Amino acid sequence: MRKVSMKPRNKRTARCLAVVSVAAALSGVTVPAGARPAEGTPGAASLGDRLFPSLGNGGYDARSYDVAFDYRPAVATMAARVTMTAMATQNLSRFSLDSAGQRIRSVTVNGRPAGFRTAGEKLFITPPRSLPDGHPFVTTIQYVADRDANPASPAVKMPQGMAWPWKPWVNAPDGFAVMGQADRSHVIFPSNDHPSDKAVFTFRVTTPADRTAVANGTLVERRTTNGRTTFVYRIDRPIPTDVVQIAVGKFTRTDAVGPFGLPLHSYAPTAQAAKLAPAIARTADQVAWAERTLGLPFPYSTYGILGAPSGYDGVALETPTISTFPAAALAQPDEKESPTQVHELIHQYFGDTVSPRTWDDMWLSEGHAMYYQFRYTSDRGFEPMDQIMKEIYADEAHQRPIVGPPAHMKNAVGVLFDTDAPGALTLYALRQVVGDQTFQRIERTFYTTYRYGSATTQDYIAVANRVSGRNLTGLFDAWLYGAKTPPMPGHPDWTGRQPSPSATPSSAH
Numbered sequence: 001m002r003k004v005s006m007k008p009r010n011k012r013t014a015r016c017l018a019v020v021s022v023a024a025a026l027s028g029v030t031v032p033a034g035a036r037p038a039e040g041t042p043g044a045a046s047l048g049d050r051l052f053p054s055l056g057n058g059g060y061d062a063r064s065y066d067v068a069f070d071y072r073p074a075v076a077t078m079a080a081r082v083t084m085t086a087m088a089t090q091n092l093s094r095f096s097l098d099s100a101g102q103r104i105r106s107v108t109v110n111g112r113p114a115g116f117r118t119a120g121e122k123l124f125i126t127p128p129r130s131l132p133d134g135h136p137f138v139t140t141i142q143y144v145a146d147r148d149a150n151p152a153s154p155a156v157k158m159p160q161g162m163a164w165p166w167k168p169w170v171n172a173p174d175g176f177a178v179m180g181q182a183d184r185s186h187v188i189f190p191s192n193d194h195p196s197d198k199a200v201f202t203f204r205v206t207t208p209a210d211r212t213a214v215a216n217g218t219l220v221e222r223r224t225t226n227g228r229t230t231f232v233y234r235i236d237r238p239i240p241t242d243v244v245q246i247a248v249g250k251f252t253r254t255d256a257v258g259p260f261g262l263p264l265h266s267y268a269p270t271a272q273a274a275k276l277a278p279a280i281a282r283t284a285d286q287v288a289w290a291e292r293t294l295g296l297p298f299p300y301s302t303y304g305i306l307g308a309p310s311g312y313d314g315v316a317l318e319t320p321t322i323s324t325f326p327a328a329a330l331a332q333p334d335e336k337e338s339p340t341q342v343h344e345l346i347h348q349y350f351g352d353t354v355s356p357r358t359w360d361d362m363w364l365s366e367g368h369a370m371y372y373q374f375r376y377t378s379d380r381g382f383e384p385m386d387q388i389m390k391e392i393y394a395d396e397a398h399q400r401p402i403v404g405p406p407a408h409m410k411n412a413v414g415v416l417f418d419t420d421a422p423g424a425l426t427l428y429a430l431r432q433v434v435g436d437q438t439f440q441r442i443e444r445t446f447y448t449t450y451r452y453g454s455a456t457t458q459d460y461i462a463v464a465n466r467v468s469g470r471n472l473t474g475l476f477d478a479w480l481y482g483a484k485t486p487p488m489p490g491h492p493d494w495t496g497r498q499p500s501p502s503a504t505p506s507s508a509h
């Protein structure tokens with residue numbers, strides 16, 4: 001995620017926020033004839049995340065979601081359905097999904113009606129018989145989604161009674177978009193809403209024929225019947241739930257071809273299409289730059305950008321294959337100097353393809369996005385990397401005592417908005433110590449080892465130690481867990497910014 005205009009402390013530190021059919025899925029779901037039903041126990045109703053303690057559910061591993069919405073203008077509710085195919089990781093008598101702000105109408109497990117109840121932000125499901133460990137099962141939930149129901153996160157606490165300024169359902173005059181990060185995607189659809197449990201997705205959105213639906217992945221089907229169009233998108237690489245995008249609007253689509261034939265499909269609100277054309281046109285070159293700089297092919301089979309017409313105020317999100325931005329921000333010329341587009345593009349690799357295992361690992365996502373964002377600024381000749389990092393260092397040294405170190409932030413708000421600068425500085429410090437060639441090998445090895453999965457801070461440190469042949473644990477501990485920002489290797493003169501007497505507290509901590 002990246003803040004793009006919310007009262008940044010300065011322009012440099014503007015903060016970031018970015019199926020199978022039932023029949024096919026069921027074909028693998030057979031309990032051997034004559035086998036006794038397993039004695040099951042309830043799955044855990046939490047994955048024990050330090051920063052989001054109620055998030056996620058145990059006892060199964062979600063493999064795919066098929067999410068369907070029926071959008072009708074002027075009505076805030078939508079008939080909705082989600083089908084989750086999951087693998088049981090224990091004998092399950094009962095399991096839960098994260099779910100909030102929805103009216104659950106019915107639940108089936110493996111095609112049979114299942115008992116269910118909601119409590120807090122959990123949907124507890126009791127299948128007719130226990131689900132055996134190691135076997136897949138299919139859960140279908142029919143529900144009513146209410147785009148006016150935007151329950152606040154129980155974990156993201158803003159300071160001084162301030163309200164979290166973004167909502168998971170982002171309503172617009174012609175449709176909607178969604179913004180689930182960090183723990184709000186289960187307001188959109190019931191799910192195992194934690195980045196450690198990634199899954200592939202199919203989205204089916206039915207709209208009036210004059211609207212366009214956009215979602216992660218490739219448009220695989222589009223059919224119109226009686227003035228209603230159903231769009232089907234599929235992404236066949238596992239993604240975390242928090243970066244799902246589903247949008248409806250009056251969009252103009254622009255097609256282009258990126259490096260090595262990568263199809264690029266971008267969407268602008270039709271009324272603003274001309275204003276967004278330059279930003280859309282920059283995308284192909286930015287993808288080529290990212291591939292060249294990282295030495296890694298783009299991770300998905302398609303890419304593009306989506307300009308959300310309204311409501312996506314001041315924030316961009318790394319939604320896989322289709323990064324989301326406020327249309328107004330994409331129309332700004334200073335996008336060139338402070339390249340949020342590149343930030344979200346890098347998140348396609350770090351954040352979406354290699355995801356944080358827990359929310360304490362979020363610096364791996366935000367730090368990479370910010371580091372390479374400023375490499376781009378430097379490569380394009382706007383400002384030297386050393387100068388940019390020196391300025392970020394000054395801010396970070398001032399911030400850290402307030403928000404905490406990047407791999408152990410004081411709270412969930414900090415993990416979204418204050419891990420990018422110290423994360424980028426950590427990567428810069430590593431490169432200072434090991435040199436550019438080794439740094440690149442560490443980056444590529446980490447990425448190729450964990451792509452399409454999730455990784456921890458310790459995973460990154462282990463790769464760095466192994467690839468460099470050195471023990472860098474002390475360096476990482478100081479940068480990622482230290483109470484104070486360590487001295488920058490090679491730049492002992494870098495110091496923290498003195499707080500100015502007139503400075504007002506940032507909204508981000």
Ligand SMILES: [Zn+2]
Pocket residue numbers: 001002016017018318343347365366369420
């Ligand atoms: Zn970001």
